[in-house]
Amino acid sequence: MTELQNLWLTETIRLREEHAGPLEDQEANRLARAAGGDLTTRIRHRARWLADRDGLTQALRHWLQGARLALVVLAVLAIISGAGLGFAALGDGRAPVNVFWALGSLLGLNVLLLIGWALGLIFAGEQGATLGRLWLWLSEKLARDAKAAQLAPALLLLLQRHRLNRWALGVLVNGLWLLAMLSALVIVLLLMATRRYGFVWETTILGGETFVAMTQALGALPALLGFSVPTVEMIRASGDAALNIESARQAWAGWLVGVLLVYGVLPRLCLALLCLWRWRRGRASLRLDLNLPGYAQLRERLMPSSERLGVNDAAPAQLHRIDSTVGAMESDGALLVAIELDERPWPPKLPDSVKNAGILDSRESRHKLLEQLSRFPPARLAIACDPRRSPDRGSLALIAELARSASATRVWLLQAPPGEALDGERLGDWHNALQQLQLPFADCAPMNWLETGHD
Template sequence: MTELNTLWLTETIRLREEHAGPLEDLEANRLARSAGGDLPSRIQRRALWLAERDGLAAALKHWLQGARLALLVLTVLAVISGAGLAFAAMGDGPHPVNVFWALGSLLGLNLILLLSWALGLVFAGEHGASLGRLWLWLSEKLARDAKAAQLAPALLLLLQRQKLNRWALGVLVNSLWLLAMLSALVILLMLMATRRYGFVWETTILGADTFIAVTQALGALPALFGFSVPTEEMIRASGDAALNIESARQAWAAWLVGVLLVYGVVPRLLLALFCLWRWKTGQTALRLDLNLPGYAQLRERLMPTSERLGVSDAAPEQLHRVASGVTEQQSDGALLVAIELDDQRPWPPHLPKNVSNAGILDSRESRHKLLEQLSRFPPARLAIACDPRRSPDRGSLALIAELARSASATRVWLLQAPPGEALDAERLGDWHVALQQLELPFADCAPMNWLETGHD
């Protein structure tokens, strides 16, 4: 995952917690603390874990796929629009082409929007907003992921802090117009290569000298690149009718192509490259704003001045699938732990020499202490003893899942009822269903052989 995507997901998590309240993040905070590093790296590590757990990382992939499809749609529209400009400028062929109407058709809208973009860049910094909103809207629609709706606002807020949104949209706007101008240029050359066009200019209130001056002024810069400019006699003669002279037609055609290339294609190319350069250099300055309330509140939890146990967060609405992040190379030994056993049951049972006893977890302090220990020294095998006479509430199941993620392999031991008591079949079935959803193996007999040797 790129650095930009990491910052993006971190900002998305911050916005989500700002609007919907704090997430259940005990395990995320613990893993971020155990990984070490400075505060920004811990905040990002916490956010990535929460994003993976809650599906935001997958939503980001869907959003990026939608963004690429939206960009493809806009690219096709730009190419078609450019071709349409060329066809509109050159007409149907039999009638002569009015050179200044053709020039207005090819460059008029482009130059107006280019001026609007430049003024917005200088005075407001929100240029290209309409095209940018269209792209964001298409990206969200094509992503087809409800969670992706939180990503676009987070991206805009992240980029606005370094004013990178103007350069990102600048790359988009100028690149699309560059494609439109290139499409118009290609179609223009194809039409001129396959049809014979005559060129005229017409006026009622302006004199011929005005058109001569304008034509020569516009052709001065293209002339530096080898494009020919009609002579004064050709320009003056074209005011009455299209000259049926091959050299005149070629001169006007070269002048029109040169003006389109120099004043239409080249500016958009240079601006697109400039915006891309500013975007690339600006990305290196992207940082988390640690002064924001959402990040400032995490400082004590991720970089505590003293260890504080007993933090209580709301239970998650649903349990998440267990996927251990610990490999056999990272772990060692075997451990037995029990959850909330009463005093009537003798504990611990007789354990083999290589199996450690983690005791009974019956308080927040004991849970946090063990989880912190497991984050530093994960066991290769972990057995979790549970009393199936208790209901499998969300808190207990979440603790089991968190413990299981801290070991290479985990088994749940559903203890037998004490002598003279019987287990509730319905409640035992609830335990079976819950553990199956967690995809954890379970049994009603002690897994001592497995703990000792690694196999039954």
């Protein structure tokens, strides 16, 4: 995942908590503290964990797929529109081509929108907003993920805060117009290569010298690149009828192609490259704004005062992975813990090498143990559960969180007290739930495994 995507997910989590209230983030905060680093690093680590848990990471992938598909749709539309401009400008070759009508068809809308884009860039900074909103709307629709609706506002806020939205939209707008102009240029060249066109200019109120001056002025820059410009005699003669002279047709064709290239294609290419350069430069400097209320409130939870004073144990290299092996973890020892036992004698007799973590029957005891495990993960952890209780969502979440804090975990489903039988249906629910967690379980005490690491 790229740096921008990490920041994007972090901003999405902040917006989500700002509108819907704080998320359940105790495990995320604990993991972020264990990972270490400065406040920005911990906030991003927390956000990434919450995004993975709540499906936002997958929604981001869906949104990006939709964005790429939307970009392809817009690019195809730009190419088709450019081709339509080319056909409209030259026609089928049966009638002479009015050069200034053709030029207006090819460049008129492009030049007007280019001027509007430049004015918006200078005065407002919100140029291309309509096309940008269309792209965002298409991206969301094509993503087909309800959670992806939270991503677009977060991206816009992140970019607006650093004034990068203008450059991102600039790349989109100028890139699409560049495709349209290239498509029009290709169609014009193909039509001129396969049909014979005559060129004229017509007017009622303007004089011929006006068209001579306009033609020469527009052709000055293309002439520097080697494109032909009709002579004064050719221009004047074309006001009466299309010249049936090969050199005249080629001169007008070269002039039209040169003007389209210089005033249509090259400006969009230069602006697209400029916006792309500014976008990449600005993207590299993106940072979280820690002064925002949503981030400022996390300071004490992710960087407690005792840690900022320097009382902080080094976190093990790898933590919280159920499928990790002992050799891949900086873990040691064996631990037995029980969850919400009702009037049972506890603990059983334990070997000297196995430590007892007691019974977790309150929020405080759970948090205390999880904090200890994040710093000193055991190599083997046995979790004792009373199968007379239903496997509710909270108990299963706690079992999963404990299992992520040890190299290897087993669940001990305790036997019923003498004279009492276990509910077979409820026991089956426990089996199904633990199988979904992919945790081994048994109804006998795993003391030998806790002590030696094998049965």
